[in-house]
Amino acid sequence: MNEQVTIIALVDIIAALNVNSLEGNIYLMDNLRRKGSQGSGSSQLTTVVKGGYWCDGSQSYDIVLNWLTSSLNSMPQTLPRNYALKRSERIEGGALDTFGNPFDDEGDISNLSFLYPQISGITGQAVDEGVIFPAQYGTPIGLKNGWYWSATVDTNKTGIFSYTLHVVLYAKEKNCWIPVKMTHEAKIEITNEAQRNGFTNVGIGLLPLV
Amino acid sequence: MEKRKIITIMVMVDVVGVLSNDSLEKNLYLYDNNKANGSFGHGTEKLTTRLIFNPDEEIMLLWNVLPIEPETFVHISQVVADKKYLKIEQNNYKESDIIYWTGTFIRKPVKQLSYKLSIRVGNRETEFSFHLDLVCE
Numbered sequence: 378m379n380e381q382v383t384i385i386a387l388v389d390i391i392a393a394l395n396v397n398s399l400e401g402n403i404y405l406m407d408n409l410r411r412k413g414s415q416g417s418g419s420s421q422l423t424t425v426v427k428g429g430y431w432c433d434g435s436q437s438y439d440i441v442l443n444w445l446t447s448s449l450n451s452m453p454q455t456l457p458r459n460y461a462l463k464r465s466e467r468i469e470g471g472a473l474d475t476f477g478n479p480f481d482d483e484g485d486i487s488n489l490s491f492l493y494p495q496i497s498g499i500t501g502q503a504v505d506e507g508v509i510f511p512a513q514y515g516t517p518i519g520l521k522n523g524w525y526w527s528a529t530v531d532t533n534k535t536g537i538f539s540y541t542l543h544v545v546l547y548a549k550e551k552n553c554w555i556p557v558k559m560t561h562e563a564k565i566e567i568t569n570e571a572q573r574n575g576f577t578n579v580g581i582g583l584l585p586l587v
Numbered sequence: 588m589e590k591r592k593i594i595t596i597m598v599m600v601d602v603v604g605v606l607s608n609d610s611l612e613k614n615l616y617l618y619d620n621n622k623a624n625g626s627f628g629h630g631t632e633k634l635t636t637r638l639i640f641n642p643d644e645e646i647m648l649l650w651n652v653l654p655i656e657p658e659t660f661v662h663i664s665q666v667v668a669d670k671k672y673l674k675i676e677q678n679n680y681k682e683s684d685i686i687y688w689t690g691t692f693i694r695k696p697v698k699q700l701s702y703k704l705s706i707r708v709g710n711r712e713t714e715f716s717f718h719l720d721l722v723c724e
Contacts, residue, residue: 383655383656383657385599385653385655387597387599387618389618389620389622391620392620392622392623395623401622402622404616404618404629404630406599406601406616406630406655407655408601408603408604408655408656410601410604410613410614411604411608411613417616417630418599418616418629418630418631419630445657447597447599447653449595449597449618449619449620450595450620452680453651453652453653453685453687454653455652455653455685456680456683456685457683460680460683464681475593475595475649476678476680476687477680477681478681484590484591485590485591485592485593485644487592487593487594487595487620488591488592488593
């Protein structure tokens with residue numbers, strides 16, 4: 378049995394490109410806030426997951442982390458996948474505004490629908506020490522824009538571990554998108570607190586005890 | 588001609604959290620792309636968007652919503668503000684059924700303007716509503 382954790386990295390692309398930094402311009406949130414994650418919604422996220430293992434020491438529970446990016450300066454990702462691409466093809470690949478119409482180069486930059494940020498890699502302590510095992514996967518879900526990063530977690534290793542998100546933003550220059558690489562630190566904390574069945578409120582893996 | 592400036596206000600919702608707790612508390616994250624101009628409360632349930640009015644610029648507010656878990660459903664069902672100041676419209680992205688809400692100013696609010704935003708999550712029939720603020724200078 379495993380638990381799927383979603384971590385969203387929301388970027389104010391214009392602000393980040395202006396200062397060439399994600400600091401203060403990226404917001405991380407996960408779906409474990411009620412289970413103890415710290416800093417959800419801010420730039421400093423510690424995702425807290427419960428470890429738990431059997432009495433023989435073997436891992437009893439897998440956690441899967443999924444990182445998705447989003448943007449404060451683009452059309453929403455609830456639109457069908459490739460929506461922007463199809464709209465853009467009609468104007469020979471030109472840029473779109475935030476309503477999916479051709480972007481007017483004379484207009485304010487706030488009207489431009491930027492390409493979504495991409496994660497190009499995940500490195501750092503949590504990877505080096507074999508706590509998380511990240512890889513990139515394909516998906517048909519629009520919000521994930523075709524590709525997303527995911528990692529399984531070795532929940533036997535308790536503690537706080539940092540990792541670095543490598544994020545690529547795209548700056549518009551004349552008729553091109555120029556990739557701009559940036560990084561941001563986040564953390565994962567693994568506790569040895571036991572997992573509980575949400576229905577019975579007792580441990581998982583055994584028949585429900587009442 | 589007036590240049591149009593877009594201020595995007597993004598509502599991020601932990602839909603599973605809302606459905607399991609029947610509350611927006613700790614399940615709502617609000618943002619805008621205007622922190623550099625003094626907006627505050629990013630990442631909390633109480634966002635204040637600070638708008639600086641210039642004579643040669645038209646401000647358009649754009650509201651969008653996104654679920655934290657991609658497989659879940661959320662949409663904005665209503666945005667309500669004083670009609671004296673703000674003209675609110677609902678539209679859909681062409682050739683799609685995805686909607687967005689925009690607000691354009693009929694006149695500049697004196698200082699502060701509160702407005703109400705309602706969302707619907709999953710297949711729940713009732714709306715969840717909350718208030719946000721605009722500070723206008």
